[in-house]
Amino acid sequence: MAVKVYGPAYASPKRVIACLIEKGIDFETIPIDLLKGEHKAPDFLQLQPFGSLPVIQDGDYTLFESRAIMRYYAAKYKLQGTDLLGGSMEETGLVDQWLEVEAHNFNPHIYSLTIQIMFYPAVGTPTDEKAVAESEEKLGKVLDVYEQRLSESKYLAGDFFSLADLSHLPFTQYLVGPIGKEYMIRSRKHVSAWWDDISGRDSWKRVLELESKGWAGN
Amino acid sequence: MAVKVYGPAYASPKRVIACLIEKGIDFETIPIDLLKGEHKAPDFLQLQPFGSLPVIQDGDYTLFESRAIMRYYAAKYKLQGTDLLGGSMEETGLVDQWLEVEAHNFNPHIYSLTIQIMFYPAVGTPTDEKAVAESEEKLGKVLDVYEQRLSESKYLAGDFFSLADLSHLPFTQYLVGPIGKEYMIRSRKHVSAWWDDISGRDSWKRVLELESKGWAGN
Numbered sequence: 001m002a003v004k005v006y007g008p009a010y011a012s013p014k015r016v017i018a019c020l021i022e023k024g025i026d027f028e029t030i031p032i033d034l035l036k037g038e039h040k041a042p043d044f045l046q047l048q049p050f051g052s053l054p055v056i057q058d059g060d061y062t063l064f065e066s067r068a069i070m071r072y073y074a075a076k077y078k079l080q081g082t083d084l085l086g087g088s089m090e091e092t093g094l095v096d097q098w099l100e101v102e103a104h105n106f107n108p109h110i111y112s113l114t115i116q117i118m119f120y121p122a123v124g125t126p127t128d129e130k131a132v133a134e135s136e137e138k139l140g141k142v143l144d145v146y147e148q149r150l151s152e153s154k155y156l157a158g159d160f161f162s163l164a165d166l167s168h169l170p171f172t173q174y175l176v177g178p179i180g181k182e183y184m185i186r187s188r189k190h191v192s193a194w195w196d197d198i199s200g201r202d203s204w205k206r207v208l209e210l211e212s213k214g215w216a217g218n
Numbered sequence: 219m220a221v222k223v224y225g226p227a228y229a230s231p232k233r234v235i236a237c238l239i240e241k242g243i244d245f246e247t248i249p250i251d252l253l254k255g256e257h258k259a260p261d262f263l264q265l266q267p268f269g270s271l272p273v274i275q276d277g278d279y280t281l282f283e284s285r286a287i288m289r290y291y292a293a294k295y296k297l298q299g300t301d302l303l304g305g306s307m308e309e310t311g312l313v314d315q316w317l318e319v320e321a322h323n324f325n326p327h328i329y330s331l332t333i334q335i336m337f338y339p340a341v342g343t344p345t346d347e348k349a350v351a352e353s354e355e356k357l358g359k360v361l362d363v364y365e366q367r368l369s370e371s372k373y374l375a376g377d378f379f380s381l382a383d384l385s386h387l388p389f390t391q392y393l394v395g396p397i398g399k400e401y402m403i404r405s406r407k408h409v410s411a412w413w414d415d416i417s418g419r420d421s422w423k424r425v426l427e428l429e430s431k432g433w434a435g436n
Binding site for chain 2 (some may be wrong): 049050061063064065067068069071072075076089090092093094096097099100101103104105142145148149
């Protein structure tokens with residue numbers, strides 16, 4: 001039975017979809033329109049009481065929070081498709097560590113840029129240029145740490161691609177595209193090579209292809 | 219060899235210490251004084267490039283981010299001490315889900331109350347009463363979801379104590395103590411019973427005892 005993924009048009013669910021593709025797990029997508037408030041509808045709140053995306057349904061198992069969903073599939077199907085957790089407990093610890101860094105250090109600032117530069121103009125709210133400048137500066141400092149780390153190992157958790165790298169894909173795609181700040185990646189040699197590597201994976205190219213078709217027929 | 223835990227006086231490292239006690243793992247604590255800027259010293263930044271607490275050193279293995287450290291020890295010593303990850307992949311998925319909820323839904327608001335009500339007065343910065351009111355309202359909505367969840371299962375991830383519950387201990391201890399908002403717990407029947415249960419565990423009582431002695435001789 002295919003895994004149902006709610007809200008494929010948004011960044012966090014795309015993390016889950018890229019992970020499912022890496023693991024070779026069948027899925028289907030169910031659109032949720034945040035602008036229409038579909039995430040606050042009673043049926044959706046039954047699945048996700050905070051009204052957030054994504055949610056998956058796998059038979060009668062329901063799970064939310066993108067990084068929890070990715071960890072579940074990466075562990076359950078560890079030997080199928082790409083191993084995304086590292087080869088030892090210590091490597092998995094580092095995957096988890098950098099996944100937490102993505103969530104707590106990287107994501108707040110890139111999320112703020114996404115809201116200010118992509119979302120607000122779409123709904124007629126003025127962009128707060130001071131907030132943009134602050135987020136850009138803070139994100140730059142995080143990317144400076146990444147630059148140092150990626151000069152020591154090919155990927156964030158070590159010399160293996162993992163959930164920690166994958167989790168950066170959707171929002172960094174916004175950064176180099178509609179947010180218009182590709183320079184933040186390109187001005188850092190190791191971050192730039194890492195971005196080319198992870199965004200060039202078949203799984204991510206497939207996500208972008210499905211998105212370009214409006215998620216029809218995946 | 220005992221696990222070295224940096225910064226025991228602060229909330230996030232206390233999560234790790236409670237976890238190590240539950241697992242029966244020896245540890246020693248190394249004080250870090252944030253007010254003296256010890257987290258920005260070059261030696262500390264070698265361990266944790268973002269200058270955040272906690273960090274652990276276990277032989278030559280270094281790991282940071284409290285929830286990553288807890289997952290590492292809970293998995294590595296799954297059969298020792300209290301099992302904190304659930305008994306199946308699906309239960310572990312729910313532990314991870316509620317641990318993410320703690321990090322993304324619960325923690326930002328209780329952290330804001332901690333900064334406004336505990337930290338700012340200590341350093342002579344005025345408390346922003348509007349920010350307090352907003353955080354209190356948002357935290358209340360999160361606790362309403364917890365109240366519903368805890369009417370269905372004894373603990374957050376199911377009928378078993380897990381990392382998802384444990385991770386709430388340090389900041390909720392502030393909430394019912396120095397923050398002075400115990401009513402937020404006591405006005406919700408199931409949340410109140412859950413708090414009595416998890417805060418009454420030997421591991422947490424030991425953390426509070428060690429704290430009262432200034433972390434000497436643990």
